[in-house]
């Protein structure tokens with residue numbers, strides 16, 4: 485078994501030598517599902533794993549636009565349509581200078597399993613560009629979005645592929661992208677999610693990833709007769725996911741002592757409160773400032789160029805980006821008594837960090853389960869768009885809670901080990917099984 489899996493992974497690395505994040509994501513899934521494959525030879529025979537790692541389609545295109553100084557700018561645009569076995573491709577768009585095809589393949593691959601766990605009929609995809617929205621004017625962002633959509637529009641649609649936000653793509657960008665799609669197609673459809681509430685968006689979509697993360701963390705804590713109330717929480721990031729994770733953690737009676745961005749992190753032992761959170765949202769979403777400005781304003785300690793994992797906490801919620809917790813960071817967390825890690829970001833823990841958490845049997849909620857609340861409410865936005873209805877915040881929030889509980893149940897079902905729930909195995913096997921069954925039913929396509 486070990487040899488066969490090693491050969492499979494070596495083949496992948498040889499085919500796509502530069503795509504290190506993609507190798508990492510596939511390695512984690514392969515380790516979890518291999519024993520399951522051995523027990524179910526039908527999946528091996530149909531080469532499901534070999535098929536699932538190859539995108540059904542990749543679109544790569546040039547995006548040209550003119551900046552505020554009249555200079556011509558060139559960016560690369562992508563959409564990875566990974567798997568449509570259980571529904572139309574669904575997944576976010578990332579605008580960040582670090583974006584490469586390999587990064588988007590890792591994200592699209594993760595999305596396939598995550599979406600399968602949500603209980604909703606959505607396939608997996610991801611896209612984006614190496615465009616950097618930081619330091620750009622609103623007009624420049626609009627010009628870029630319009631030119632990006634000029635090409636993307638040919639490849640997406642409400643029954644084909646439904647993009648949403650991710651790093652660098654929030655309400656502002658979704659608005660510009662939607663406006664351009666509508667103009668090109670002369671169609672008002674649910675082709676994107678994360679839309680504004682006045683133009684057919686869903687209530688609670690903005691909050692969904694962060695809120696869902698906390699609902700999942702509460703489910704994990706409950707398995708040990710514990711709760712997040714009264715706990716000290718370390719959060720990384722200060723964007724969409726971090727803001728609403730912090731908000732829900734506070735509502736549930738936890739103390740949030742850190743926030744960060746790519747420059748550094750802010751810390752205060754007394755923790756966040758409603759006034760500081762309101763300031764943070766305005767700073768990050770409207771004024772587009774930095775976390776050091778937040779620290780300065782409220783006299784929090786600021787740690788330049790550092791990550792928050794050395795601070796003592798009960799619960800850690802990485803909500804910024806991939807591989808932000810390395811093996812040594814994980815060791816610090818465990819040594820300081822951290823009992824639970826919930827991944828708000830996608831693949832924030834390196835393979836070494838995951839091993840460390842599992843080895844110490846702390847509660848570890850992997851991204852594809854723990855942060856699935858965002859895409860779940862995106863799925864609910866698609867349902868509302870098809871019905872031409874908008875549900876109340878209470879209705880959407882209740883469905884989100886139910887979905888996060890259902891995801892937790894699937895993790896327990898497939899990840900229960902003696903005296904310990906391995907949520908990594910649970911999420912990977914449950915997600916894989918659903919997609920694999922659909923692929924078997926639909927033949928070799």
Ligand code: NDP
Nearest residue numbers: 650651652693721722723724725745746804805829830858
């Ligand atoms: P935002 O763009 O709103 O915020 C991103 C945050 O992470 C910012 O604070 C940003 O800091 C920080 N960050 C980004 N890149 C890096 C980096 N390379 N190193 C250090 N910090 C970084 O994005 P989201 O909050 O939407 O996304 C955060 C994570 O959550 C991502 O991994 C995303 O894939 C994942 N996710 C998002 C969902 C959603 O619905 N939005 C759903 C599920 C997962 P700075 O401003 O300095 O760049």
Ligand code: 2IT
Nearest residue numbers: 575576648650858859862
């Ligand atoms: O990683 C993710 O799940 C997202 N960025 C959200 C995707 C979506 O379609 O809402």
